[in-house]
Amino acid sequence: MLVYILKRLLGIIPTLLIIITISYFLIRMAPGGPFDLDQTLPPEIQASLEAKYHFDKPLPVQFGYYIADLMRGDFGPSFQYNNYSVTELIMQGFPISLQLGLSAILLALIIGCGAGMVAAYRQNSRYDYILMSIAMLGISIPNFVMAPILILLLAVLLPVFPAGGWDDGSLMNQVLPVVALALPQIAYIARITRGSMLDVLRTGYIRTAFSKGLPTHIILLRHALKPALLPVVSYLGPAIAGIITGSVVIEQIFGIPGLGRYFVQGALNRDYTLVMGVVVFYGVLIVLLNLLVDLVYGLLDPQIRLGAQSSD
Amino acid sequence: MQRMRCFVNSFIILVASVLPVPGYAEDRLQVLHRGNGSEPQSLDPHKSEGVPSANIQRDLFEGLISEAANGDLEPGVAKSWTMSADGRVYTFKLRQDAKWSNGDLVTAYDFVYSWRRIVDPKTGSYYSQTLAPIKNAEAIIQGKARPDSLGVRALSSTVLKVTLKGPTPYFLGLLTHSSTYPVHRASLQKHGDRFTRPGNLVSNGAYQLSEWAVQSHILLERNPHYWNNAKTQIDRVYFHPVENISSELKRYRAGELDITENVPISQMGWIRENLREELRIAPYLGVYYLGYNLTRAPFKDNLKLRQALSMVINREVLTDKILKTGDLPAYSWVPPGVANYSSIEYDWKSQPFKQRVLEAQRLYQEAGYSKANPFTVELRYNTSENHKKIALVIAAMWKQHLGVKTRLYNEEWKVFLANRKAMKVTQVFRSGWIADYNDAYSFAELLHSQHGVNDMGYTSAEYDRLLAQSAMQLDQTKRRQILQQAERHLLNDYAFIPIYHYVSKHLVKPYVGGYEDNIMDHHYTRHLFIKPH
Numbered sequence: 001m002l003v004y005i006l007k008r009l010l011g012i013i014p015t016l017l018i019i020i021t022i023s024y025f026l027i028r029m030a031p032g033g034p035f036d037l038d039q040t041l042p043p044e045i046q047a048s049l050e051a052k053y054h055f056d057k058p059l060p061v062q063f064g065y066y067i068a069d070l071m072r073g074d075f076g077p078s079f080q081y082n083n084y085s086v087t088e089l090i091m092q093g094f095p096i097s098l099q100l101g102l103s104a105i106l107l108a109l110i111i112g113c114g115a116g117m118v119a120a121y122r123q124n125s126r127y128d129y130i131l132m133s134i135a136m137l138g139i140s141i142p143n144f145v146m147a148p149i150l151i152l153l154l155a156v157l158l159p160v161f162p163a164g165g166w167d168d169g170s171l172m173n174q175v176l177p178v179v180a181l182a183l184p185q186i187a188y189i190a191r192i193t194r195g196s197m198l199d200v201l202r203t204g205y206i207r208t209a210f211s212k213g214l215p216t217h218i219i220l221l222r223h224a225l226k227p228a229l230l231p232v233v234s235y236l237g238p239a240i241a242g243i244i245t246g247s248v249v250i251e252q253i254f255g256i257p258g259l260g261r262y263f264v265q266g267a268l269n270r271d272y273t274l275v276m277g278v279v280v281f282y283g284v285l286i287v288l289l290n291l292l293v294d295l296v297y298g299l300l301d302p303q304i305r306l307g308a309q310s311s312d
Numbered sequence: 313m314q315r316m317r318c319f320v321n322s323f324i325i326l327v328a329s330v331l332p333v334p335g336y337a338e339d340r341l342q343v344l345h346r347g348n349g350s351e352p353q354s355l356d357p358h359k360s361e362g363v364p365s366a367n368i369q370r371d372l373f374e375g376l377i378s379e380a381a382n383g384d385l386e387p388g389v390a391k392s393w394t395m396s397a398d399g400r401v402y403t404f405k406l407r408q409d410a411k412w413s414n415g416d417l418v419t420a421y422d423f424v425y426s427w428r429r430i431v432d433p434k435t436g437s438y439y440s441q442t443l444a445p446i447k448n449a450e451a452i453i454q455g456k457a458r459p460d461s462l463g464v465r466a467l468s469s470t471v472l473k474v475t476l477k478g479p480t481p482y483f484l485g486l487l488t489h490s491s492t493y494p495v496h497r498a499s500l501q502k503h504g505d506r507f508t509r510p511g512n513l514v515s516n517g518a519y520q521l522s523e524w525a526v527q528s529h530i531l532l533e534r535n536p537h538y539w540n541n542a543k544t545q546i547d548r549v550y551f552h553p554v555e556n557i558s559s560e561l562k563r564y565r566a567g568e569l570d571i572t573e574n575v576p577i578s579q580m581g582w583i584r585e586n587l588r589e590e591l592r593i594a595p596y597l598g599v600y601y602l603g604y605n606l607t608r609a610p611f612k613d614n615l616k617l618r619q620a621l622s623m624v625i626n627r628e629v630l631t632d633k634i635l636k637t638g639d640l641p642a643y644s645w646v647p648p649g650v651a652n653y654s655s656i657e658y659d660w661k662s663q664p665f666k667q668r669v670l671e672a673q674r675l676y677q678e679a680g681y682s683k684a685n686p687f688t689v690e691l692r693y694n695t696s697e698n699h700k701k702i703a704l705v706i707a708a709m710w711k712q713h714l715g716v717k718t719r720l721y722n723e724e725w726k727v728f729l730a731n732r733k734a735m736k737v738t739q740v741f742r743s744g745w746i747a748d749y750n751d752a753y754s755f756a757e758l759l760h761s762q763h764g765v766n767d768m769g770y771t772s773a774e775y776d777r778l779l780a781q782s783a784m785q786l787d788q789t790k791r792r793q794i795l796q797q798a799e800r801h802l803l804n805d806y807a808f809i810p811i812y813h814y815v816s817k818h819l820v821k822p823y824v825g826g827y828e829d830n831i832m833d834h835h836y837t838r839h840l841f842i843k844p845h
Binding site for chain 2: 047077080092093151152156162164254256258
């Protein structure tokens, strides 16, 4: 097991190198630069700024500088927010994005799995239809539509929650963004759970459990849930990564100081170091999350033995 | 059902009791929440660009000259000043009670140090050109002279002598610009790039920095050492970066913001109906225009075509029927309301529109185009709903009145800027210009053949000569006449199509007092107060 984890961790290095190289040259290929502004800078000032950031050297040399800095864990200074280093910006923004994302996933898991189970157990009943119709609605309404509706209803017309802002992560400020982020995930998870639960409920051992008279909730929660969750778990890896990185829109709408906003802002401003920093950071995060999902998979499903040699 | 309703009610009561009631606990403190567009680039007045940074710096710092609530110039750190007879030497007398937020005195030496820092190319300041009228400034910016050769000298700790390279009638106005604010030398040398952090930043304005949570808020608190602190009423001011304008409106409606930085155009109708009293629209120093690329075909040496395209655009339809934001139809380059100036406008403005179209059709034909042989053009704009809307309407007007075929190109901002500057692929492009100081020259200079943002590639020896002449003229009336002559020359060359003059748009809560519209759209927090409500 340990050897397996080590092997996977080593495998991350070339993956990351490829990500870094491709994104570095891609963003540099985009026309315009961080110091191209509405106004024109005097040439000496432009030169002085470029020299400060090694822009006067050939691109491969700049890449060399970047990798060398990266090895020391230094993401460099931000071009746009010149009072802050990229590392500082990531360290300020990430905990907020993470907290938001994990709360949303947790909420989605609890409600989504519950709804999926009920729908599967009462297949083709009106509960099933109602729950799945709502799920369909949740999937089809994008969160940039849902978020303003939530704000209008629960912050402006009925002023229960704040309309935006973070306020150092106070609970009230978190409710609306977490709900807006979780809604589509609830829908997905409910549909996945329902589908796999239906398969599990048709298997022999579940029928046996029913026929020997075990209480329904024991059968559902103790025997059926674990195998039914496997597809949900494999969905969770990319979903968590997606929800943490993909909260860009929600962070914009609610004015939350998370990491997602830097992605878009950084790219538009040609803030090379900031974009690269966020890409590298998310790259590591996604690779690690995938590893984690594989490990959890091994724990849930005895048929998968991680790192074991095949016998044939 | 009854139980359900009871549950909902108690939930609302529970939630409401947990919610902080704004202003309740801080009854005696005056707290203001301002929407501020995007996250400020920096709080270093010499190394930042953009409105959000300047808004905050105006509260944190104070230059030699300041502004009243209505935008009139008033003494800042300088208590008084004199100008030499030839207009080239200014002597400023500084207040003896002007202090930094740590209690140090603000001295003439601070200004000498700060202004040398701005023009030093090593600093990499975006606004070094603001000080270009000062003697030797341009040579220093170009790396040809040492920063200490700048024409600024401290005669004593309270007397500052500034020598200009020529008379500059708008020089005092320039000194309200945030890039001319002083910085505190000792803390800058101690903390380097981190001197703008809370705890490190020493400022000389009405406020000092208390908190800076990136992308969340910046909190300023009253500077007890500020010379006019007794007159300051707001104790705390929060600047919230809210890029999404619709979100800003919602937060304003929810009572979380007292002043917005912008107003969503798409909801203008609703706002006019429901928030009429709180909507503040005022003329602003800016022009929205379409530029021609004059360095290449089809517009190079094709005056008649350029004139025809300008004449058939019905600006009133655009501003009143399409935009509905209160922007003013433009027939001139310099906007109305600029100090000591009145704009020159196209003569055909007063003609009935039908007659204008006939005239334009004649010019169009003389340029060699007709219904059978229509002119095809590319119109470029940077990606935005508004620019797209305007481009579509203009293309439709060209089509309807002249039969011109227009292809619309939208480009992401940085790509668009690069293309505009290169002047290779552009034909007609959308642009806007917001002045840095309240003087007609700040518009006129853009079309100077050597100006960095002259993306039309307009060159006219006569125009350059008129500008140079205006810069040497001390008499306000004569200077105005020269600049008007220059504007007329410019308009007749049809280097661009003026579309509309900007207005500033804000929502201001009725309980915010001291707020006055002004053409610079500068609203210092120290002029504001919260009325009991």
